[in-house]
Amino acid sequence: MIPVVKTDSDAASITKAAAIVRAGGVVAYPTETFYGLGADIRNERALEKLYAIKGRDFNKPISIIIGSRGDLTRFAREITPTAETIMDLFWPGGVTLLFEAARDLSERLMAGTGKIGIRLSSNPIATLLARNLSGAITATSANRSGGEECASAQEVIAALGETVDAVVDGGRTQGGAGSTIVDTTVEPPVVIREGIIPSSELHRGIRNVQGS
Numbered sequence: 001m002i003p004v005v006k007t008d009s010d011a012a013s014i015t016k017a018a019a020i021v022r023a024g025g026v027v028a029y030p031t032e033t034f035y036g037l038g039a040d041i042r043n044e045r046a047l048e049k050l051y052a053i054k055g056r057d058f059n060k061p062i063s064i065i066i067g068s069r070g071d072l073t074r075f076a077r078e079i080t081p082t083a084e085t086i087m088d089l090f091w092p093g094g095v096t097l098l099f100e101a102a103r104d105l106s107e108r109l110m111a112g113t114g115k116i117g118i119r120l121s122s123n124p125i126a127t128l129l130a131r132n133l134s135g136a137i138t139a140t141s142a143n144r145s146g147g148e149e150c151a152s153a154q155e156v157i158a159a160l161g162e163t164v165d166a167v168v169d170g171g172r173t174q175g176g177a178g179s180t181i182v183d184t185t186v187e188p189p190v191v192i193r194e195g196i197i198p199s200s201e202l203h204r205g206i207r208n209v210q211g212s
Helices: 011-022 044-054 069-074 081-090 124-131 153-163 199-210
Strands: 004-006 027-030 035-038 064-066 095-100 115-119 136-138 166-169 180-183 190-193
Touching (some): 011 027, 011 166, 027 124, 027 153, 035 153, 081 095, 081 199, 180 199
Parallel strands (some): 064 115, 095 180
Antiparallel strands (some): 064 136
């Protein structure tokens, strides 16, 4: 049977899940949108296992969730003023920002793009996991590539079975749409994927701040 870590964000449960990831395992955990798959971003074998679980091509990048905004400079080389504005408006929350990646990050995460997708989640379980793992954890959706995203631990187990090492059961997530992905390495920033934060709301927020 696949281990299910039931949690209400208590420290012991998060520590247990983080230990599994630290040992090279892959766990499913809740975010503000759907359940994600968490692996150690510094462990190449764990990242390869993550791709295998998803049946994902290596030419598709993997985003990460960080534990705090202060961790951002460890993973991103340049943070533009517009990126700062977006973070002020929408972090923590469902916006993933693309940055020029720090030089020591795995190519598995960037898939040859030189860019890394990063978000600060509003889900406390996701945030605490990242904090327990030196500041970051992978954040790709917990499903087979091309399949339906999962909004509960039960859906993850039905979709992925024992291919994952544990599921952190944080209850049902909001679902509906994934995070909005925005490339902040260009100016003006470009919405790569529409998601839970509409692009119209994002651009309106930027205009209001920069025009004030």
